[in-house]
Amino acid sequence: MIAVGVIGITGRMGKILVDSIESNDELTLSGGISSQNIGKDLEKIVKCSDVIVDFSHHTAVLAAAKVAANHAVPLISGTTGLSANDFLQLRQCSQRIPLLYAANFSIGIQLIAAFIRRCAGVLKNFDFSILDKHHRHKKDAPSGTALFLAQQYEEIAKKSPQIVSLRCGNNFGEHVCDFCGEDETITVTHSVLNKRVFAVGALRCARWIVGKDPGFYGICDAIDFQ
Amino acid sequence: MIAVGVIGITGRMGKILVDSIESNDELTLSGGISSQNIGKDLEKIVKCSDVIVDFSHHTAVLAAAKVAANHAVPLISGTTGLSANDFLQLRQCSQRIPLLYAANFSIGIQLIAAFIRRCAGVLKNFDFSILDKHHRHKKDAPSGTALFLAQQYEEIAKKSPQIVSLRCGNNFGEHVCDFCGEDETITVTHSVLNKRVFAVGALRCARWIVGKDPGFYGICDAIDFQ
Amino acid sequence: MIAVGVIGITGRMGKILVDSIESNDELTLSGGISSQNIGKDLEKIVKCSDVIVDFSHHTAVLAAAKVAANHAVPLISGTTGLSANDFLQLRQCSQRIPLLYAANFSIGIQLIAAFIRRCAGVLKNFDFSILDKHHRHKKDAPSGTALFLAQQYEEIAKKSPQIVSLRCGNNFGEHVCDFCGEDETITVTHSVLNKRVFAVGALRCARWIVGKDPGFYGICDAIDFQ
């Protein structure tokens, strides 16, 4: 049994993580803490966990990463809205512990990321755009996932895509990526039917990371796509 | 035979209008002028036309409307990017001639406009958004059609929709209108396969307007949807 | 408080109805019965209900309608897969009680139904098609809703649409209706995000039907769209 500590346990994703841990025979919940109470019991929770899973806030994840590094406990984080400096600090922690970060833990998004890189290399005179649609309460725009997909394109195409965002109703999360040329278009759409998909992906990474060497990992290290 | 004068004859729509007039047994081309040369032969063309059809530029349409009013020749205009003041001047001309304006001459868009009004009245706690996609050379954003559809919503819902625009590849023109609620969404999409659709609509209005009383008309006056 | 009896209580919709009744201050659950056990306690449940709501099976709904008619209790039914003869029997029951039937209780589908009728009248040389997508466990194809939408088109256009069905993954229910012409297309898509939408609609009808005269009603009688 792997003991999982959850940072951001009162958030949307935190609640789903708890349910998913409960229903998984290999995992047990060692404790949880909200972003607000991060100062209180953080050390206690880290100490009794085999791995920390974080879906919280940029201040909370940095605090958690430092305590985790001090106690040699691996960390999985899916917190979005991080600055370049936040990532720098996470990378410093990853010199002491295995640390895996992803803006989006669904397998579908990882497959699409690879497809975008492929298309960006071949469809050189096509225009590329990303539309991200999320529920009306989501504050950041573009989404962390849209930025991640844009980065895949930029690294190959050496130019930036158009990105637009809509915040409507109860949309669980949809990304529409469009390569549009003179005579043909390719559109690839990812739709989330249930946010559980992110918890399933993060916990799959959590099981993988226990026992690994220190380092800064991505989801493709943990999940073999071949 | 109805003699049609075309303002903006060298533009994309102008060329399609010429083809459509040529292939229509009831219409003949009495002359045409580009937006740039509007000063030159405007009066001559207006004089020998039964109706003027304009897809040009906001400065050109105002010049054309005034000359048309002086010679009692009806005018159809589909020029977008007009200011409130431009419309005021068009309305003044329409006291002397029948003048029909539409941001979009496709029947599909008019049907969707009515549907948006209906939904706006019923789906009061839904969020409404409009995405407009056009080819990479289109300069104005949002499109005139997107603004027209937004206006339909605003008049009923008394609030504004979210509007986003993408300018990509060779897209002929696509508008995606989305009512998104807690438990269901309605999405209505209009796609242009051939810009001829706008010429067909405008010329249908041109045939209708000849002989009408002075006034400011819309496409729904000319085309009976019942 | 209105006492609601549920036929088909162990099905997907039955469970959602129970939740929705529980969380509604004006409604109380007077009892429920599965399609399989319809013979057992049907009379008892009908007797102590102000209204019966049925999402069950064609044999169960007919049994329930007859008992409801005998006890003058109104009935709401959303059971699909009914034959012409089944409807005949329901209509006979509706001579004694108010009975409301709908293949789909979402407001969105009713708005789309009206839009299809409108378009069918105007876009006479367009082709019309319906795609219905549902989860892999749904047995009937096309869906009851697809057939209902097809009927709207047929009544106006006097011809049949193309209908295709896909049964995939965990799709909550999606209908894509497409008017496709020479130069433009109109596509209207309805997506269910949560099956609760059907329970909300059915219970809204249930509150409306109590006290009404006998007759065969539709959702448009119960919900005012103006």
Place this chain on the structure above:
Amino acid sequence: MIAVGVIGITGRMGKILVDSIESNDELTLSGGISSQNIGKDLEKIVKCSDVIVDFSHHTAVLAAAKVAANHAVPLISGTTGLSANDFLQLRQCSQRIPLLYAANFSIGIQLIAAFIRRCAGVLKNFDFSILDKHHRHKKDAPSGTALFLAQQYEEIAKKSPQIVSLRCGNNFGEHVCDFCGEDETITVTHSVLNKRVFAVGALRCARWIVGKDPGFYGICDAIDFQ
């Protein structure tokens, strides 16, 4: 200058091929023949061509392939609706000449084919479906491209996808491929804006194949996707 002979020159694709050859500085039209007149001047056209491009009919392509093999002229074919036996005969001809066959000459479809293979290997418990939409005059259903995409899935997943077809209006050709799981879906859509895309791809292959060794080639041999 490469001399191109066109089989099926009076068909939709034939006309576009002629335009594309005319506007290409490296290519010249050495002659053309319709599917109906295949018996007449076939040998004459083959003799004066450096390469034959065929978008015709299954009987015509076999006749053309045999004559091309006799005169050692390479052949490109995009004719769909071929039987297993037809392919066998084409493969026999390809022992004597370089012969390249593709159901679809767009680069977009080839990229999507590779993506489907990738997803089929990873998303093992997802359902896969293909929707093909084409204009109302297209006779074969599913389209050759839909069958080609289905084959990519079958080779990896070892099971068949659901395929449905719609034939509506003036649709230039659209394929919607959908991986639908419990909690997420990936949908990839290919839309043709202009059939010229197929001519461009076929002529790119035609320029490549001149001078190659005999063999049965695919589009991926001719166009380097790296």
